[in-house]
Amino acid sequence: xxxxxxxxxxxxxxxxxxxxxxxxxxxxxxxxxxxxxxxxxxxxxxxxxxxxxxxxxxxxxxxxxxxxxxxxxxxxxxxxxxxxxxxxxxxxxxxxxxxxxxxxxxxxxxxxxxxxxxxxxxxxxxxxxxxxxxxxxxxxxxxxxxxxxxxxxxxxxxxxxxxxxxxxxxxxxxxxxxxxxxxxxxxxxxxxxxxxxxxxxxxxxxxxxxxxxxxxxxxxxxxxxxxxxxxxxxxxxxxxxxxxxxxxxxxxxxxxxxxxxxxxxxxxxxxxxxxxxxxxxxxxxxxxxxxxxxxxxxxxxxxxxxxxxxxxxxxxxxxxxxxxxxxxxxxxxxxxxxxxxxxxxxxxxxxxxxxxxxxxxxxxxxxxxxxxxxxxxxxxxxxxxxxxxxxxxxxxxxxxxxxxxxxxxxxxxxxxxxxxxxxxxxxxxxxxxxxxxxxxxxxxxxxxxxxxxxxxxxxxxxxxxxxxxxxxxxxxx
Numbered sequence: 001x002x003x004x005x006x007x008x009x010x011x012x013x014x015x016x017x018x019x020x021x022x023x024x025x026x027x028x029x030x031x032x033x034x035x036x037x038x039x040x041x042x043x044x045x046x047x048x049x050x051x052x053x054x055x056x057x058x059x060x061x062x063x064x065x066x067x068x069x070x071x072x073x074x075x076x077x078x079x080x081x082x083x084x085x086x087x088x089x090x091x092x093x094x095x096x097x098x099x100x101x102x103x104x105x106x107x108x109x110x111x112x113x114x115x116x117x118x119x120x121x122x123x124x125x126x127x128x129x130x131x132x133x134x135x136x137x138x139x140x141x142x143x144x145x146x147x148x149x150x151x152x153x154x155x156x157x158x159x160x161x162x163x164x165x166x167x168x169x170x171x172x173x174x175x176x177x178x179x180x181x182x183x184x185x186x187x188x189x190x191x192x193x194x195x196x197x198x199x200x201x202x203x204x205x206x207x208x209x210x211x212x213x214x215x216x217x218x219x220x221x222x223x224x225x226x227x228x229x230x231x232x233x234x235x236x237x238x239x240x241x242x243x244x245x246x247x248x249x250x251x252x253x254x255x256x257x258x259x260x261x262x263x264x265x266x267x268x269x270x271x272x273x274x275x276x277x278x279x280x281x282x283x284x285x286x287x288x289x290x291x292x293x294x295x296x297x298x299x300x301x302x303x304x305x306x307x308x309x310x311x312x313x314x315x316x317x318x319x320x321x322x323x324x325x326x327x328x329x330x331x332x333x334x335x336x337x338x339x340x341x342x343x344x345x346x347x348x349x350x351x352x353x354x355x356x357x358x359x360x361x362x363x364x365x366x367x368x369x370x371x372x373x374x375x376x377x378x379x380x381x382x383x384x385x386x387x388x389x390x391x392x393x394x395x396x397x398x399x400x401x402x403x404x405x406x407x408x409x410x411x412x413x414x415x416x417x418x419x420x421x422x423x424x425x426x427x428x429x430x431x432x433x434x435x436x437x438x439x440x441x442x443x444x445x446x447x448x449x450x451x452x453x454x455x456x457x458x459x460x461x462x463x464x465x466x467x468x469x470x471x472x473x474x475x476x477x
Contacts, residue, residue: 038119041130044137051112051144052213052278059101061277061350062285063293064088065151066413067302068102072451073415074428075308075406079330081434083301084293090434091441091450095474100456102155106148106170113145114176132207139205143220145174146198147352149191150227155453156471157188159421160231162446165189168469184465185455192231199224208251212269213278213349218248222274222353225361230421234365238374241362245355248274253355258385261319268339268349274358277350279339284346291336291345294411296327298345304331304410307430312407318386320407329432333411351412356382360408364401372396382408398422420446449473 038044055061063084070076071089078086087093120138125131149170157169165188172186172194186194199220206217221244228237254271256264264270268278279285292298304324309331312321323334336348359378366375375396382404384391392400405418419426425445428437440448454474460467 038116039123041123041133041137044116044120044123044134047112047116048137048140048144048214051109051141054105054109054112055144055352056277056279056283056285056350057101057105058285058288058290059099060105061352062279063288063290064099064101065155066290066350066411067293068155069413069416069418070411071302073419074426075305075311075410075415076302076333077305077428077433079300079303081436084288084299085301090437093453095454095457095460095470098454098456100459102453103152103456103459106152107173109148110145110173111176113141113148114173116141117145118176135205136207139202139207139217139220140215142198142202143206143215143223146195146202146220146227147223149198150195150223153188153191153195154230154417156455157191158452159417159423159446160188160192161421162423165192165231168471171466182463182465185469192227195227196224199227208247210252210269213276215275218244218251218253219275219353221247222355222358222361225358226353229361229365230417232368232421234368238362238365238369238371241358241365241378242374244358245362248355248358255355255359255381255385258319258388261385262322265323265335266338266340266343272355273349273351274353274355276352279347279349281342281344281347286346289346290350290411291348294333294336295345296325296330296332302333303432304333305428305430306331306432307428308406308410310430311403315387315390317389318407320386331432335411354409354412356385356408357405357412357414360401360405363396363404364398367396367398367401375401379404416451420451 038047058064067076067085068088071078071085072091078089080086081090093099117138120134120141123134125134149172152170158167167188168185169188169191170185171183172191173183174194203217203220203224206215206220208217210216221240225237225240225244228240252271253274256270256272264272269276279289286292287299293301309324312318312324315321325332325334336345338344339347339349359381363375363378366372366378372395376392379396379401380391386407402418402422402424406415423446425443428442433442444451449472452471454471455466455469460470
């Protein structure tokens with residue numbers, strides 16, 4: 001598995017130098033200098049910056065993790081079969097050509113997080129505020145480690161709700177490994193349990209302050225509510241989502257109003273955003289980043305589907321309709337249009353956790369319990385925000401909640417995961433889809449082996465402990 005060697009030099013500044021290598025092809029621990037690299041709170045915060053920088057990469061949240069679940073669903077697509085996202089969209093990856101970034105970058109985040117956690121309890125406490133600051137660092141590292149394992153598990157492991165987590169997911173690594181450590185994959189259930197353990201440990205350590213581009217208590221709580229929902233623990237999903245909503249509103253977060261909605265997508269670190277990846281006009285994922293791929297005047301890789309355009313247009317007064325523009329027979333998402341100081345799409349921040357998703361988590365969990373009173377309250381917060389003249393009455397259905405998730409969270413990396421964890425069949429209809437899609441690529445559910453990615457062949461070859469752990473179906477490719 002690949003990773004970047006972290007070499008931290010204590011001087012006036014902290015320097016990361018990266019060299020892409022196989023994760024398992026490690027240098028001896030003395031070369032990595034983990035014992036001496038993090039000696040102060042300042043060092044630990046610099047090390048955290050290295051993790052956030054990793055998330056910003058176009059190979060992770062800067063692009064691939066952000067568009068993966070959209071282009072493999074029914075609401076977004078590759079413009080042509082030569083575009084960067086085309087092999088994801090067309091499910092054309094196999095064990096020999098599969099990209100490795102969504103496998104090794106979560107492991108890189110895990111490694112960096114473990115480096116911080118191994119040293120955090122040894123950091124000196126000089127000022128009265130130091131222990132709270134150290135705890136906040138530990139909470140961020142735990143949350144980022146949880147996010148990384150959760151990502152690897154949902155990309156490479158089948159939905160927990162399909163088989164109670166019996167399939168294989170990512171690799172659980174909770175300490176700095178020895179030189180020759182070669183981890184085996186853990187089950188999805190084991191991975192989810194570890195993610196929940198990390199998050200429930202992190203939340204009491206985290207501050208409720210808002211620091212742009214950094215994890216805080218509310219971001220960790222939102223992620224935990226999402227994890228509970230994905231594993232079908234609707235009671236805890238609802239409880240955690242409600243706590244996130246109530247506590248974050250007290251701290252100053254809020255849903256945008258209808259009048260604010262469109263303009264707020266250009267405001268970095270707005271009051272609805274719980275965690276976002278920071279981009280600026282000089283520091284961003286570049287032209288390979290998701291904003292440039294969605295941009296008509298950029299690489300124009302990713303379009304919205306005609307079926308999604310028609311779906312949103314069923315209500316001409318839905319404010320979310322204003323985030324779609326058309327050109328000829330193409331449909332473009334306008335969520336990534338700058339950060340308030342520049343209109344360069346590449347400078348747009350990438351949303352990872354947003355308060356509106358937490359309302360929809362609460363609504364979905366309430367539907368499944370069932371608690372219709374709460375389901376109505378939480379879904380209508382989103383429906384009536386989109387169009388104040390609209391609301392849902394009667395008994396809320398799962399289909400209604402998933403419909404609102406599609407309209408609200410498009411371009412934020414959810415659709416495939418939402419459909420598969422609920423065993424909803426994706427049916428790609430409409431004239432915009434590429435003509436050379438096969439029947440399997442047009443209609444599928446959680447029974448199709450390609451709803452998860454294959455473990456890249458290079459990783460299988462490098463690690464004998466995962467050699468017999470390839471995802472089902474891919475060994476025959």
